[in-house]
Amino acid sequence: MISLLIVDDHPVVRDGLRGMFGTDPRFEVVGEAGDGAEAVAAAEHLRPDVILMDLRMPGTDGVAAIRELAKRGVPSRVLVLTTYDTDSHVLPAIEAGATGYLLKEAPREELVRAVEAAARGQAVLSPTVATRLLGQVRKPAPAPLSQREREVLELIAQGSTNREAAKRLHISETTVKTHLLHVYAKLGVNDRAAAVAAAFSRGYLTPRD
Numbered sequence: 001m002i003s004l005l006i007v008d009d010h011p012v013v014r015d016g017l018r019g020m021f022g023t024d025p026r027f028e029v030v031g032e033a034g035d036g037a038e039a040v041a042a043a044e045h046l047r048p049d050v051i052l053m054d055l056r057m058p059g060t061d062g063v064a065a066i067r068e069l070a071k072r073g074v075p076s077r078v079l080v081l082t083t084y085d086t087d088s089h090v091l092p093a094i095e096a097g098a099t100g101y102l103l104k105e106a107p108r109e110e111l112v113r114a115v116e117a118a119a120r121g122q123a124v125l126s127p128t129v130a131t132r133l134l135g136q137v138r139k140p141a142p143a144p145l146s147q148r149e150r151e152v153l154e155l156i157a158q159g160s161t162n163r164e165a166a167k168r169l170h171i172s173e174t175t176v177k178t179h180l181l182h183v184y185a186k187l188g189v190n191d192r193a194a195a196v197a198a199a200f201s202r203g204y205l206t207p208r209d
Contacts, residue, residue, distance in 0.1 A: 156196060
């Protein structure tokens with residue numbers, strides 16, 4: 001029997017997953033959590049075989065929780081179950097230590113097989129996610145961020161507006177916007193928040209920044 005911890009900030013989603021797996025004799029739902037911090041605490045206590053982890057949650061998100069679980073040495077396999085399949089979601093989750101990545105639109109049979117595979121330690125990826133990761137492997141590595149691009153991103157991470165960053169760096173606001181566009185292209189993201197998250201996950205920024 002595979003023990004499961006269900007992590008999602010929407011009670012209706014948790015109820016649906018509990019109903020799906022709770023009636024199957026191959027699985028035992030040992031707990032639920034509504035955010036990443038609760039998930040880490042529950043996983044340390046319950047030590048489930050597999051954690052079904054949503055990504056976007058209030059407070060501690062899924063990627064941060066996956067990193068914390070790895071840091072604490074919790075042996076549970078993490079299977080991400082989310083609605084997002086963009087590079088800014090997939091790559092940080094896999095890099096953080098997720099065993100698999102599925103979309104919530106996956107059929108029941110696919111989800112059951114994925115949980116069983118994850119419990120065995122096998123990587124599980126939805127077809128769209130697998131295609132996206134293959135594309136990342138096949139395309140040339142992006143150029144590293146320049147020193148100026150990193151300086152702009154550090155200020156953005158600290159909450160500065162484009163105008164404030166321009167004033168701090170003694171450059172024009174237009175130049176700041178240009179640097180940010182280059183950062184987005186190099187990191188494969190579309191907005192400031194995703195750029196900051198990607199920069200932290202790839203080591204361009206550290207918490208002390």
